Amino acid sequence: MDSQLTPELIQQCRAQFPALAREHEGQPAIFLDGPAGTQVTQSVIDAISHYYCTCNANHGGQFATSRESDELVQQAHQALADLVGADDWQEIIFGANMTTLTFAFSRALSKTWSAGDNIVVTRLDHDANVSTWALAARDQNVEIRYAAIQQDDCTLDVNDLKSKIDDRTRLVAVGLASNSSGSINPVKEITSYAKQFDAQVFIDAVHYAPHRLIDVQEIGCDFLACSTYKFFGPHIGVLWAKKEILETLEAYKVRPSSPALPDKWMTGTQNFASLCGARAAVDYIADLGRTLANDGSLQRRSALQVAYQAIADYEDELCQKLLEGLASIDGLKVYGITEASRIQQRVPTISVTHSKLTAKELAHELGQRGIYAWDGNYYALELTEQLGLEPEGMVRLGLVHYNTADEVERVIAALKEILEKS
Numbered sequence: 001m002d003s004q005l006t007p008e009l010i011q012q013c014r015a016q017f018p019a020l021a022r023e024h025e026g027q028p029a030i031f032l033d034g035p036a037g038t039q040v041t042q043s044v045i046d047a048i049s050h051y052y053c054t055c056n057a058n059h060g061g062q063f064a065t066s067r068e069s070d071e072l073v074q075q076a077h078q079a080l081a082d083l084v085g086a087d088d089w090q091e092i093i094f095g096a097n098m099t100t101l102t103f104a105f106s107r108a109l110s111k112t113w114s115a116g117d118n119i120v121v122t123r124l125d126h127d128a129n130v131s132t133w134a135l136a137a138r139d140q141n142v143e144i145r146y147a148a149i150q151q152d153d154c155t156l157d158v159n160d161l162k163s164k165i166d167d168r169t170r171l172v173a174v175g176l177a178s179n180s181s182g183s184i185n186p187v188k189e190i191t192s193y194a195k196q197f198d199a200q201v202f203i204d205a206v207h208y209a210p211h212r213l214i215d216v217q218e219i220g221c222d223f224l225a226c227s228t229y230k231f232f233g234p235h236i237g238v239l240w241a242k243k244e245i246l247e248t249l250e251a252y253k254v255r256p257s258s259p260a261l262p263d264k265w266m267t268g269t270q271n272f273a274s275l276c277g278a279r280a281a282v283d284y285i286a287d288l289g290r291t292l293a294n295d296g297s298l299q300r301r302s303a304l305q306v307a308y309q310a311i312a313d314y315e316d317e318l319c320q321k322l323l324e325g326l327a328s329i330d331g332l333k334v335y336g337i338t339e340a341s342r343i344q345q346r347v348p349t350i351s352v353t354h355s356k357l358t359a360k361e362l363a364h365e366l367g368q369r370g371i372y373a374w375d376g377n378y379y380a381l382e383l384t385e386q387l388g389l390e391p392e393g394m395v396r397l398g399l400v401h402y403n404t405a406d407e408v409e410r411v412i413a414a415l416k417e418i419l420e421k422s
């Protein structure tokens with residue numbers, strides 16, 4: 001069994017993403033903007049289109065298209081349950097995006113907090129996992145505590161985080177991987193520590209999902225959110241929570257919507273077509289696993305395990321190559337883990353600055369050369385503030401498995417050329 005992502009297989013993967021055929025002045029464009037949203041597969045586009053062509057109808061009707069639509073929606077719940085490792089498709093809540101879902105959920109959850117309680121967030125997280133909770137805490141007169149980062153490698157200071165948890169801690173909100181420095185947080189360790197104090201744990205897995213397999217059972221958390229547009233799907237947010245909590249917690253909802261799960265938490269009309277696309281995104285990854293395992297009958301979760309292992313191995317190598325190339329550029333500062341021996345503690349999202357150009361100028365120059373990379377703080381505001389990098393921020397070079405070693409070489413050459421002439 002060959003479970004490696006060979007260059008041939010990567011080309012087969014790339015061929016499934018129509019947008020990757022884009023050229024810039026006669027050369028293939030290089031998409032390093034995955035952390036802000038990856039490209040989508042033809043199968044995702046087809047699933048969305050198929051929905052509109054065949055069974056575009058609202059939820060719960062007594063006629064064929066509505067029934068078929070509901071069936072497809074349930075399949076989307078099941079696909080996402082398989083992706084995060086949930087026991088039950090009813091534990092998957094869909095919504096517009098992770099931020100909107102988390103705002104709605106924080107409003108409901110925070111009603112269970114009282115004055116004198118506290119919650120813990122981190123200075124490494126995207127603001128969707130900071131302000132959502134900070135505002136809820138403010139409204140409930142609950143203290144908010146910020147876990148520090150280690151500035152030298154932009155990782156979470158886990159000891160500091162633990163020191164902030166006590167008997168009055170109701171929630172710990174932490175990311176699985178930083179969308180800025182790429183650092184992976186030891187969320188299993190953090191969760192088991194928080195559980196000693198009966199604190200609930202909310203995990204932001206948005207940035208982790210394209211790179212490694214999520215496993216809510218293994219983590220032991222209570223809630224986890226991700227967004228399918230970060231892993232090859234459409235713009236949809238996903239929230240997983242333990243069934244007993246979803247059942248007992250009061251949801252803000254209109255009358256007479258169903259109290260049954262998952263409808264209880266899915267307010268308004270969903271983007272049904274995109275839910276079909278979300279399922280197709282999960283199936284794209286699962287099919288990759290089946291190809292790698294040479295076993296077309298592999299169950300979805302097992303297939304995802306195979307695919308993500310290969311993706312992680314491939315991305316680690318690519319990340320290492322990019323880090324080595326960046327290290328060869330005079331004056332370029334990399335924020336995050338750089339040592340080869342620690343490559344598995346990060347995902348291949350690398351933020352850089354250079355004193356010769358602002359982040360915006362550098363991203364612009366890359367853009368001129370067909371290299372699409374973000375600049376700024378990417379909403380990881382606490383981190384850029386800690387690093388003293390506001391308001392310019394950094395340039396983010398975000399790799400996913402559809403990027404290649406050739407692209408990394410082109411990026412390094414472009415950076416050298418831009419900085420030499422600046």
Ligand SMILES: Cc1ncc(COP(=O)(O)O)c(C=O)c1O
Binds near residue numbers: 096097128129178206
């Ligand atoms: C780590 C992380 N968390 C949360 C979000 C917010 O996700 P959404 O756009 O689905 O609200 C993002 C988006 O960039 C992110 O990278």
